[in-house]
Amino acid sequence: MWGFFIALSCAVIATGNVVVALGAVGLAALLVYLRREEGPWGSSFKWSLVAGLYLMVIRLITGILIGVPRPGTTLFTVPRIELPSWLPGIRIGGTVTWERLSSSLSEGLIIASVIALFGAANSVTSPRKLLRTLPTSLYQVGVALTIATTVLPQLVSSISRIRSAQFLRNGKKVRISSIALPLLEESLSRAIHLAQSMESRGYGSSRLRSRYRPIPFKKIDSIFLGAGTTLALLAVFS
Amino acid sequence: MIKFSNVTLLYPQSTTTVIENLSFEIAEGEMVLVMGHTGSGKSSLLRLINGLVPHHTGGILAGEISVDGISTRYVRPGALSGIVGIVGQNPINSFVADTVEEEIAFGMESLNFHPEVMRKRVEEALDQVGLAQLRDRNIATLSGGEQQRVAIASALVMHPKVLVLDEPTSALDPIAAEEILSLLQRLVHDLSVTVIIAEHRLERVIGYVDRILLIEGGGESSLGIPEEVLRHSNLVPPLIKLSRALEISELGINTREVRRATDDIRKALPDYERPTANPGDGVVELTEVRHSYGAKEAIKKISFSLSSGEITALMGRNGAGKSSLIKVITGLITPTHGTVFIDGRSIIEIQSEERSRLIGYIPQDPGDILYLQSVEEECQKTDRDKNLATGTTLKYLHKLLPTVSKESHPRDLSEGERLTLVLAIVLVSDPRIVILDEPTRGLDYEAKEKLSLLLKEASRRGASILIATHDVELVAELADRTIFIAEGEKVADGKTLDVLLASPAFAPQVSKVMSPRRWLTVSDVLAAKRVDQ
Structure with a gap:
């Protein structure tokens, strides 16, 4: 499953096409709807959609404020701030054209959809399960990652404790340096x-x-992996 | 099964030996308690059994250790995993995987067991410790007792002949501790596993063990049946103290035996009820406090007040809401409903610096608040923080702990010394209320006695003291009043005598022996005897 989603994101990046991106996210949504896993990772698709949306908005705002001028239909003008001469090529504010807006919008959309695909992969197969399907030669990496994910919350609670x-002890603001020693x-x-x-x-x-x-490699996995790879190859070479 | 011959252990860069010329032999299917003062080398001894010391920690080992005929000198701990299973004090620190089943299977995966064998053994282990319903749960969401059982199961699954446990119940409430210990006893009886256990709270384990290995300072040690070893030891549970105080020649190690031996005394002594301290004026006032984290209600409408000169124990199972209550009283969290007043002023209106002078808080791990390079620096910082004359804290510390050197690093102090240092830092400014969170974890009886004296002294000076603890004997000895909470609700609040006697699980040893007489401690019984004369 992960393989399929990775291939799908490759395809989205390679084509850079908004329609392909939206289609991929739609497909992912369908798959998540059908094959979602229970547990803490199950809702990661939803959260990745939200995160993707945020990023898109941020990309849009920076796209409007900062950027290289592009000729085209003028929509509106933002007051321009003069920058010192040693910062050539960058300008803040200025005329916003339709072309500039749409290009930042589509770039934002592609970033968002890649994140959404990643979230979908997490939703369908939890990362821990992925670690378990890794070949044994990669097992040590897997153990390290599993331990890291369990130790992190413990670390956070130690810090707050x-x-x-x-x-x-003294009612004053606690400095990081004084936490460091007991924590270490x-x-x-x-x-x-x-x-x-x-x-x-x-x-x-x-x-x-x-x-x-052990989690056996099933027929459906091969089908998904194959389909994903084909899509990615098509996207790269088209 | 386990044989130590002339074992001496020395850590590099240390001048004193940890273990000196130790020889003993433990047979199959025995349950042996290792006891000794804090820092007497108990943990090192336990880790010698499966070779973690010195293979993992370093150190110089002389003598010979053999487990099931295998010398640990030449075999690494991993190769012994099918013979010795080891369970630590804080199971959460030893977990590798995140769900119960996978954690249990970890050891077998490492040794390349066949999946079908693993399935069968995991099932067995789950049944042995009674965790079958929790198999898919995330370990972090389990209670302390359940986590300890997961740790035991993951050792058992390797079918070890020896099970080594280092203070397995120190973090647990009396009921969970009882469950773990009877589980161990069942393993000894059913599977003839040899169990080696280290524990400070002797009253919890003494009834279960076959023999005791006592490690004394200066390389002395003795192994024998409990009655014999405890006769000469200066670390004894309340039960033995009682027998000694009443001059009973025959030492009993469980309630039933001592009860039989004290039959006449129990009936003959006159009525005596320990006097209760006269509480002074109110210091802390909680009114209808409620607090919830999201949808989970941690505190459900609790009201009480604490007075000066009163020592109050706060008891309850793990997760009953004790920590939340402490956070509310110290002002770390503002409750969703209700008010907290200190000396008639609402806690939220008091500035944090003044609050820290009014409220003395001693965390579970005293090391949490120590971060300077020497004892002296810590004391000087306290003087500055609390606007005291330079040297006040150090002078006060020397009164409590004359032996400590001011140059020593706080991390090098023993557990008891570190606690005393923190107590000095907190108590020097005479706070109105002192709050202790589980202070006796890892302390031996002597350190505990010292703590009791200090707290009694502080309460005589007018402080109100609140101790959150699982240690029933400490409560019996020290507290005037006990508040018992369960599921965020106050279920009992009253004189310690009444509250402890009302619940069999939380009754101290002496009261079990002396029931139906209303005595909690050895000194209660002695006081009754004095009335008699």
Whole structure:
């Protein structure tokens, strides 16, 4: 599934066509609707759509304010700010033409749709599941990533715990440097504990690894992967 | 099963040996408790069993250790994973995967087990610890006791012959701790697993173990049945203290035995009820406090007031809302409903700097608020923060802890010393209320006694003290009043005597022995005896 979505985003970037992008997002939406997974990652398509929309708006605003002038139909004029002469080629404000607007709009749309496709991939298959389907040679990378994703929330809660404790000590604003030492100590001891736990459970003592509940590569996966690759190739060479 | 012969352990850059000339032998299917003061080398000893020390930590090892006939000197811990399973104090730190099943399977994956074997073994392990319903859950969402059971299951799944546990119940409430310990006992009986367990709260484990390995300072150690070892030890649970105080020759290690031995005394002694402290004026006043995080209600309409000179214990299971309540009282969170008044003033109106002088907070891990390079610097900073004359805090600290050197680094202090340093920092300015969050974790009986004395002293000077804790014996010893919360609601609030005696799970050892008499501690019983004379 991930392969399909990656190929699809390649296609979108390669063609740079708004219609293709919209079509791809529509297809992704359909797939997410059909094959969504339960769990925290399931709603990532929705959030990626929102994030994509934000980016599009930002791209549009910067497109209006900053940019290289393009000749064409004038829509409206924003007051222009004079910049020192050592910044040639960039201008802030000025005439906004229809061409400039539409080009920034379509660029924003393409960025947004790539993000949406990424979110859709997450929705359909959680990243953890993806890690489990990786070949065993990539397993170590997978373990590192899994640990990182579990440790991060713990780190955040440690920071807030230490911060509030120090705030209560003297009621003054807590500096980052004073959090750093207790946090470092805790993280180090946590890392040592984790390493000890992994080592005492046999991690790294066998060259071969097996997989608990392996996820087989199904026929439908090959179909999607094949379709995606074809689309991407078509887009690149057309 | 486990054999230590003349084992000595020395860490590099350290002048003292951690373990000196230790020899003992543990048979199959035994449950052995390792006890000793904080810093006596218990953790090192446990990690020697599967070779984490010295293979993983470094250190110089002399002597011979063999586990199931294999010398740990030549085998790395990973290769011993089918023989020794190890469970740490804080299971959350040792988890690799995110769901229960995958965590349990991790060790087998590393050793290239066949998927079908793994499925079968995971199923077995889930059943052994009673977690079958939670198999797909994310580990981070489980309670402390459940997490500990996941850690035990992931060790059990390798079919070890030895299970090593380092303070497995120190973070748990009495009920969850009881569950873990009876689970271990069942494993010993059913599967003949050898269990080695280290624990400070002897009253929790003493009834379960077959033998005790006592590590004393100076390389002394003894291994024997509990009655024998405890006879000479100066670290003893309240039960033994009671027998000693009543001069009973026969030492009992469980409630039933001591109860039988004290039958006459129990009936003969006159009525005595410990005097309750006269609470002074109100310091903290909570009125109909409610707080919710999103849709989840953490505190449901709690009202109470705390008075000066009163020591109050705040008890309840993990996740009952204790931490939220503490955050509300310290002003870290503003409750969604209700008010908090300190000395008649609303907490939100008090400036944060003044608030920190009124409220002394001692976090669960005292190290959280220490970040300077020496004890002296920490004390000087406190003087500046609280506008005290230079040297006040250091002088106060030396009164509490005469032995500490002012040049030493706070991180090098022992657990008990570090707690005392933080207590000095907090108590030096005579705060109106002192709040402690689970202060006795990892403390031995002596350090705990010291803490009790300090807090009693502070409360005599007029502070109101609130302790959130799972430690029933501490509460029995120290608290005048106990507030019990469950699911964010206040379920009991009253004299410690009444609250603790009302719930069998939270009753201290002495009261179990002396029931139906209303005595919680050894000193209560002795006071009754004094009345008699």
